[in-house]
Amino acid sequence: MNKIKILCLFLAVILVLPVMASCTGSKITSTVTLTFRVPTEEVDEDGNVKYDVKFTDKITVEGTSNNKPNVLQAVQLAFAEYEIDYELSKDGTYIASAFGLMEQERTDAEKGYFDFWECKINGQLSDAGRQSVTEIYENDEIVFTWTSDYKTRQDTAAVQTTDPNADTTGIVHSDDTTVPVDSAEEVA
Numbered sequence: 001m002n003k004i005k006i007l008c009l010f011l012a013v014i015l016v017l018p019v020m021a022s023c024t025g026s027k028i029t030s031t032v033t034l035t036f037r038v039p040t041e042e043v044d045e046d047g048n049v050k051y052d053v054k055f056t057d058k059i060t061v062e063g064t065s066n067n068k069p070n071v072l073q074a075v076q077l078a079f080a081e082y083e084i085d086y087e088l089s090k091d092g093t094y095i096a097s098a099f100g101l102m103e104q105e106r107t108d109a110e111k112g113y114f115d116f117w118e119c120k121i122n123g124q125l126s127d128a129g130r131q132s133v134t135e136i137y138e139n140d141e142i143v144f145t146w147t148s149d150y151k152t153r154q155d156t157a158a159v160q161t162t163d164p165n166a167d168t169t170g171i172v173h174s175d176d177t178t179v180p181v182d183s184a185e186e187v188a
Helices: 002-024 071-081 183-187
Strands: 026-041 050-062 086-088 094-099 104-107 111-121 141-152
Touching: 026 071, 050 071, 071 086, 071 141, 094 111, 141 183
Parallel strands: 026 141
Antiparallel strands: 026 050, 086 094, 104 111, 111 141
């Protein structure tokens, strides 16, 4: 009887260990430099734009092998630590507002304008997508730059739309060249 209890306990441990190992994941930490900056009207002697740095600090972000540290986690951790107000996008995947600057879009007759916080990691735009899925690694430099840009509008006034329910009847032209004869003229 004692051997059966020991065998059952051994089997239970063998079954539970892989489940526990898959749930915990190994701990990963990334210490990164995080900077938020806004361009000024000034340029340096090489013609490069000067920036007003609003925030810069080294941040350590913890994650697991299943949930690796990402850009958004680093920003949220830093802003919580320094009590900086910010807003996320409607879908909660990137920084939409910080330091009193909020993303926006506007148009005129020819162009569409947009302002936003552009994020570069080690000088490169991420190809992973939103900040919530862009992984970060040890010693990465994350720089958010307030950016204003524009694109030519694709929906110009030259494109006209028609109402499919509009009345399109009017004069119907025919190829008939005969003239109807007046009945009084025929009798004469």
